[in-house]
Amino acid sequence: xxxxxxxxxxxxxxxxxxxxxxxxxxxxxxxxxxxxxxxxxxxxxxxxxxxxxxxxxxxxxxxxxxxxxxxxxxxxxxxxxxxxxxxxxxxxxxxxxxxxxxxxxxxxxxxxxxxxxxxxxxxxxxxxxxxxxxxxxxxxxxxxxxxxxxxxxxxxxxxxxxxxxxxxxxxxxxxxxxxxxxxxxxxxxxxxxxxxxxxxxxxxxxxxxxxxxxxxxxxxxxxxxxxxxxxxxxxxxxxxxxxxxxxxx
Amino acid sequence: xxxxxxxxxxxxxxxxxxxxxxxxxxxxxxxxxxxxxxxxxxxxxxxxxxxxxxxxxxxxxxxxxxxxxxxxxxxxxxxxxxxxxxxxxxxxxxxxxxxxxxxxxxxxxxxxxxxxxxxxxxxxxxxxxxxxxxxxxxxxxxxxxxxxxxxxxxxxxxxxxxxxxxxxxxxxxxxxxxxxxxxxxxxxxxxxxxxxxxxxxxxxxxxxxxxxxxxxxxxxxxxxxxxxxxxxxxxxxxxxxxxxxxxxxxxxxxxxxxxxxxxxxxxxxxxxxxxxxxxxxxxxxxxxx
Amino acid sequence: xxxxxxxxxxxxxxxxxxxxxxxxxxxxxxxxxxxxxxxxxxxxxxxxxxxxxxxxxxxxxxxxxxxxxxxxxxxxxxxxxxxxxxxxxxxxxxxxxxxxxxxxxxxxxxxxxxxxxxxxxxxxxxxxxxxxxxxxxxxxxxxxxxxxxxxxxxxxxxxxxxxxxxxxxxxxxxxxxxxxxxxxxxxxxxxxxxxxxxxxxxxxxxxxxxxxxxxxxxxxxxxxxxxxxxxxxxxxxxxxxxxxxxxxxxxxxxxxxxxxxxxxxxxxxxxxxxxxxxxxxxxxxxxxxxxxxxxxxxxxxxxxxxxxxxxxxxxxxxxxxxxxxxxxxxxxxxx
Numbered sequence: 001x002x003x004x005x006x007x008x009x010x011x012x013x014x015x016x017x018x019x020x021x022x023x024x025x026x027x028x029x030x031x032x033x034x035x036x037x038x039x040x041x042x043x044x045x046x047x048x049x050x051x052x053x054x055x056x057x058x059x060x061x062x063x064x065x066x067x068x069x070x071x072x073x074x075x076x077x078x079x080x081x082x083x084x085x086x087x088x089x090x091x092x093x094x095x096x097x098x099x100x101x102x103x104x105x106x107x108x109x110x111x112x113x114x115x116x117x118x119x120x121x122x123x124x125x126x127x128x129x130x131x132x133x134x135x136x137x138x139x140x141x142x143x144x145x146x147x148x149x150x151x152x153x154x155x156x157x158x159x160x161x162x163x164x165x166x167x168x169x170x171x172x173x174x175x176x177x178x179x180x181x182x183x184x185x186x187x188x189x190x191x192x193x194x195x196x197x198x199x200x201x202x203x204x205x206x207x208x209x210x211x212x213x214x215x216x217x218x219x220x221x222x223x224x225x226x227x228x229x230x231x232x233x234x235x236x237x238x239x240x241x242x243x244x245x246x247x248x249x
Numbered sequence: 250x251x252x253x254x255x256x257x258x259x260x261x262x263x264x265x266x267x268x269x270x271x272x273x274x275x276x277x278x279x280x281x282x283x284x285x286x287x288x289x290x291x292x293x294x295x296x297x298x299x300x301x302x303x304x305x306x307x308x309x310x311x312x313x314x315x316x317x318x319x320x321x322x323x324x325x326x327x328x329x330x331x332x333x334x335x336x337x338x339x340x341x342x343x344x345x346x347x348x349x350x351x352x353x354x355x356x357x358x359x360x361x362x363x364x365x366x367x368x369x370x371x372x373x374x375x376x377x378x379x380x381x382x383x384x385x386x387x388x389x390x391x392x393x394x395x396x397x398x399x400x401x402x403x404x405x406x407x408x409x410x411x412x413x414x415x416x417x418x419x420x421x422x423x424x425x426x427x428x429x430x431x432x433x434x435x436x437x438x439x440x441x442x443x444x445x446x447x448x449x450x451x452x453x454x455x456x457x458x459x460x461x462x463x464x465x466x467x468x469x470x471x472x473x474x475x476x477x478x479x480x481x482x483x484x485x486x487x488x489x490x491x492x493x494x495x496x497x498x499x500x501x502x503x504x505x506x507x508x509x510x511x512x513x514x515x516x517x518x519x520x521x522x523x524x525x526x527x528x529x530x531x532x533x534x535x536x537x538x
Numbered sequence: 539x540x541x542x543x544x545x546x547x548x549x550x551x552x553x554x555x556x557x558x559x560x561x562x563x564x565x566x567x568x569x570x571x572x573x574x575x576x577x578x579x580x581x582x583x584x585x586x587x588x589x590x591x592x593x594x595x596x597x598x599x600x601x602x603x604x605x606x607x608x609x610x611x612x613x614x615x616x617x618x619x620x621x622x623x624x625x626x627x628x629x630x631x632x633x634x635x636x637x638x639x640x641x642x643x644x645x646x647x648x649x650x651x652x653x654x655x656x657x658x659x660x661x662x663x664x665x666x667x668x669x670x671x672x673x674x675x676x677x678x679x680x681x682x683x684x685x686x687x688x689x690x691x692x693x694x695x696x697x698x699x700x701x702x703x704x705x706x707x708x709x710x711x712x713x714x715x716x717x718x719x720x721x722x723x724x725x726x727x728x729x730x731x732x733x734x735x736x737x738x739x740x741x742x743x744x745x746x747x748x749x750x751x752x753x754x755x756x757x758x759x760x761x762x763x764x765x766x767x768x769x770x771x772x773x774x775x776x777x778x779x780x781x782x783x784x785x786x787x788x789x790x791x792x793x794x795x796x797x798x799x800x801x802x803x804x805x806x807x808x809x810x811x812x813x814x815x816x817x818x819x820x821x822x823x824x825x826x827x828x829x830x831x832x833x834x835x836x837x838x839x840x841x842x843x844x845x846x847x848x849x850x851x852x853x854x855x856x857x858x859x860x861x862x863x864x865x866x867x868x869x870x871x872x873x
Contacts, residue, residue, distance in 0.1 A: 051752065072751075073751045073752055074751050074752075074754050074755060074756050074757070075754075077751075077752055077753060077754030078754040082752075083752065089746060089748065089749045089752075090746065090749070091741075091742055091745040091746050091749065092745065092746075093745050094741065094742070094745055095554050095555075095556065096554070097551060097554030097555055098554065098555055098556070098738060098741075098742075101555060101738060102738060102739065102742045102750070102753060103753050105735045105738065105739065106739075106750075106753040106754050106755045107753075107754070110735050111735055111736065111739045111755050111760065112735075112736055112739075112759075112760065112763065113734055113735040113736055114730070114731055114734050114736045114767075115730065115734060116734055116735070117557060117730075117733045117734070118555055118557060118733060118734060118735055118737070118738055119551070119552050119555040119556075119557040119733070125551040125555070128551065128554075128555075129551060141551065141554040142551075142553045142554035160749075160753070164753065164754065281662070287661075287662050287665070335845075338849050342848060342849070342852070344608075344661060344662075345608050346848045346852060348608065348610070348665060349800065349804060349844055349848045350844065350845050350848045350849070352610075352797060352800075352844060353840070353841040353842070353843070353844030353845035353848070354841065354845065355841070356797075356837045356838075356840050356841030356844070357837070357838060357841035357842065357845075359837055359841075360835060360837035360838040360841060361838075363837075364835070472793055475669070476666070476669050476670055476673045479662070479665075479666040479669065479670075480666060480670060482662075482666075483662065483663045483666050487662065487663075513681065514681070516674075516677040516678075516680075516681060517674060517677065517678065520670055520671075520673070520674040520677075521674075523670060524655055524667070524670070524671075527655075527659065527663065527667065528655055528658070531658060531659055531663065533663075
């Protein structure tokens, strides 16, 4: 049985600067995996490598057991990979419902359909409503994304990725800039994710990480320091050193 | 196979044409590079310079070499004025708005020139010592073209020295590379832009005056040659003076030789080349040098 | 699983997925078109020009307002459509409707071919490429003057009666009704495209094309399709002009025309299809009056107008109007 997402010996350097050094990671189906580490550890780079924004210098990326390193960003998404952005990347001039509709239509591969009034598509409307209701965004359906609060926009960011019904979901600091109550909402959302989805979450909010993740990988200076269960990671002396700033290595 | 004389002539023609394009395009490259503003009115300044020189030589009887610096300064003044007023609004609009606003400004320039000078094509009278040809060992070369190449090369050298060796040039390069960071380092990017803008207008005017033989003066000048200048800037790479120089020379030579060897399709060669090139290297020759 | 309900019972969803709805505007426009026919018979040629410009502007609105394709060379499709219709009438068949279809096909095909090259670029490079493309075709038509008639243009072809029944008369009655009918058809087709999944996707690409990629949509493909559809409609406008005036000149490929149709949309407002209608009426009438007085000084007005509109009313006339009505509606909503 293959992993939902697997990275083998991934390397990336910008000129002389090695940002990702020999990183290997595996996500089983239904995983709840967190990636933590100090700033500059290369976490976002890793996400960019997986999604295809950056090309690795060496190593393999496998989605559902199949190599995706040569695929374009759009193709990887079609294979079941979805991500959210640390800084919101939404369709801000469009309504919440339209945002979700775009994701759904893209997922259904009906995005090139020229016939048929979209607002008369009963099934689509119902699906959008259901999706938004689950995320407590139903009332905001007809509001422009730019008019929402930051917290709500972050939720829409996740809503978009979820509407793609991905196999693997990469969340890049979803709690960034969120007030405490919004983090609670986010956590509820994450906990409610179907078990068919494997989740890799990058986060600095340790509270969120320890309440959500079943496995944690610690990345330091582009290398995996350790991967293990939350308790083990929490107690590991090296991890404490890294976070408390004591010189390491 | 055409004679050596013809080839040399073609080469000089192409190079001088390219240098004129470079002179006009250089200002646009710099303003595009620093503030990323799209100024479609840029060719209009070349036109203004040309017509100013025309007025000074034809109406006031001044010799070309005296009229030239006056025309340049006049154009720079007009450019500076516009930059302090109208362009302040342009800076604030989004990209497409800039395209439209500067297009509107170009229309105004065209209408103004037509009002003052009429719609017929005009030429700036050539000073005596520069007209005619040189005969050297069986080769015939236009004196004026050589003069053009020499002057433009001199200006290009001056630009390069300013850019690479002076403090002003360094600040300018910093502002092109990263305007925000430059501001954070205490560089007055706004003032730099104003100076660069005015200088760009001056360079355009120089190109407009010197190049009036190849790009004849008419009210629609500002729009007619816009495509060419834009092609030079994008092929060269936005914000790269070096790129503009290479691109301008290349396009000038390709166009001249293209028209000679393929008279039927001569005009396309340059377009096809540009399309093909940008397919392979969409960011241009040198990105933001 | 919730029961599927009729969307009309989901009022929030209907307004949340903003589509173009037929309403009083369309009724008013039809009434205006009819009124012009019966009450202002002397102005039919001008009104025909308006109708043709509306079609052209709608085509640009699809590309620019919906897809965000910034083009300074849209006239290339108009001209190609015009010449296609002209050649068709001259050498193949004088039937008008098939001429429109041929023109649409040829222009659409050019849209695919040029789109594949041009639409990879963004920003200024894209603008420049569209301009270069149009200039190139213009030069081509100019140099092939043996076939295209060069500056004098292509002429001397007849056009058969529309549907075999309505001859083109000297007063321009047939031409007018024919053009308005084509306009209605194009408008409805454009509506269909705008309201479809594809229309939503086009708007998404305009809003955030990077994110569209990450939703799994092949953005370049979709843009090329949009560009081709837009080009086809523009080709229809050009063909209509060729059939109605019995003349196709180099001006159909000129930059002036590309600039004009842009101004029409900026005046009227982009992204709503209505803007094309309002902008065309204002522009064509204004230019007819002003150009008659002095063609060059018209450029003063034009230049000043563009700058003012972009500065003060970037959403155009329609944008201003809908901003006002939005204020009204918001006040009504509050309890």
